[in-house]
Amino acid sequence: MKNLFRGIVLCLFLAPTAAFGQDWAAKMFSATSHDFRAVARGAKIEHHFEFENIYQEDVHVAAVRSSCGCTTPSVTKSTVKSREKSAIVAKFNTSSFTGPKSATITVVFDRPFYAEVQLSVTGVIRTDVVFDPPAANFGEIREGETKEIKLSVTRFNRSDWQITDVRSHCTDMQVKLSEPVRSSRSVKYDLVLQAKASMPVGEIHEQLTLLTNDQQSPTVEMCIAGKVRPSLSVSPAALTMGAVKPGGEFTRRLVVRGEQPFGIAKVLCSDERFSFAAPEGQKKVHFLPLTFTADDQAGPIAQSIRIVSDLPHDRYTEFLVTGNVLEAEAEAEAE
Template sequence: MRRVPILMAAWALFAAHFAVAQSWVDTVFPERAFDFGTVARGSKIHHTFRLINRTGSEIHIADWRTKCGCTEVKVGARVIPTGTQTSIEAVIDTTKFTGPKASGLTLIIDQPNFVEVDLNLNCFIRGDITLMPGQVDFGTVQRSATPKVSLQLNYAGGIPNWQVTKMKTQSNHVKAELKPTGSTIDGQQQFILSATLNSSVPNGYFKDEITLETNDPSGATIPVSIMANVQNAVVVSPSIINLGRVKPGSTVTKKVMVRSTQPFNLTTLKGSKDELSGKADPEGARPLHTVDITFKAPDQAGPYNAVFEIATDLKDEPPATLRTFATIAP
């Protein structure tokens, strides 16, 4: 009867594989669960999980599945070289629910080992507070613009003098105001929540949150998500370069395009580390330039990353940035 020893050996092999997979998973996910607390019905609430590759191998995200039809997922890079990271953003639409709500997603990874990772989300959705639309979405805006978005907040609870006593944002890039607008026929108190994006907002994908504190005896706060895509006046393409495996002392050169809607001159080309250097095309103001980025691999083996800045003479425009990654192979 050799079946029992074979089954035991198979089980031991599976247990060992699971333990290895679980050990590296624990190191690359700083967080695998998040509780939004109390939220208004109709809110679109956002949370971003990070995957930081602290292993010695490349990580590949093959797929994912959500735990509720109310949840959307946006994954950054699906191939994560060692020493780099990516983000997994989950958005829950609370419009059709009240009370406790659990959701999240399962991330399917097939390298360096096959593993499924649960990223869990929880919230409590108040039926007596509604928000329309469910988030402050400025959309795509040019840097230095100051767009304004307004939302309607309704309270249908049993506190006659219910009010928002304090508002705060996570950064100083957004200004928020709340004004009462009266009551509906059925007694709901109505408010207009306005948010203005300041010109100080940085370039790129911007997220923030307005926290509403009320005089509700429960002490619950109401989060309101903020998002915007702030475009640079100057764009570098590609904005990320993976130089791959490079031998110590060897040199790799990549060409990038720098463009804008108006003519400009390149003023400074600078790498955050000495191994990166840049050479621009001939001088002259025009809306498109090419830059050769040269990387000379250091002697020390292992993961390498650095940022390359490209400055222009456009007024109030910060330097455009290019991120570079490499693995120095002995």
């Protein structure tokens, strides 16, 4: 009876049971609304609603739909394992629509239980502002490299239009703005965007805000996309230990690769039950032994581990370890 009670309590904390209604799905999202504000006609504009599976069971997105054709939704990964992340991508259809627009995106989950989450987007699509090219995309960048892209922004039907400032929340990107070229009916600026060597690994989803002297519509937004390819990788990228008995050990040899010779400076892990024997020297391939020694602390494990190199900017790679330490009483009864 005591073991049954413990199992019920554990399930309440780790499983999105039907008793919680549909709130379990909404808890995975860090935000459920986004305002694109004023954007240019034809510009590539999208927002990623990221969510993380905080539960032990796999989560599956069965469908996504939008209440308005002005927004096209999609999902980056339909099946999301424990502690993995995915995103609902809301693409603003600036080529087909103009003016103020809003949409509600419904995300349908069918595993481990049925639930729906509503996401909302709003924005204003302007016809008097045009970006060339319409997409600010860095493409793929190797970690530690710099890359520049150039584009122009033109404001029609107002020759005194002025960009007073350019703002970005990304400190790893630099923006240069040219002097304006004015004609009787338009103003044109050139923009140079530079991704710095410190740009972190992963997808680039940034937003740039142009502040102007237009009092009725003082800002224009643009999205910046791209991907920074890691210079380090670890195999396996996700490790499953299964069930480990109290006092038992789990060992595995990891393979860490780099595009250039490197050394392993340190391994960061918040769980002291994990230990590592980092090899010495610099090489393109390292074999890193991992050992997990279980104690009497029973329960599930979902541990993110970071391997830090001696390369510039402390470049690193990460992997996820999952498993479960059995209770001593449960182990004894099983035997």
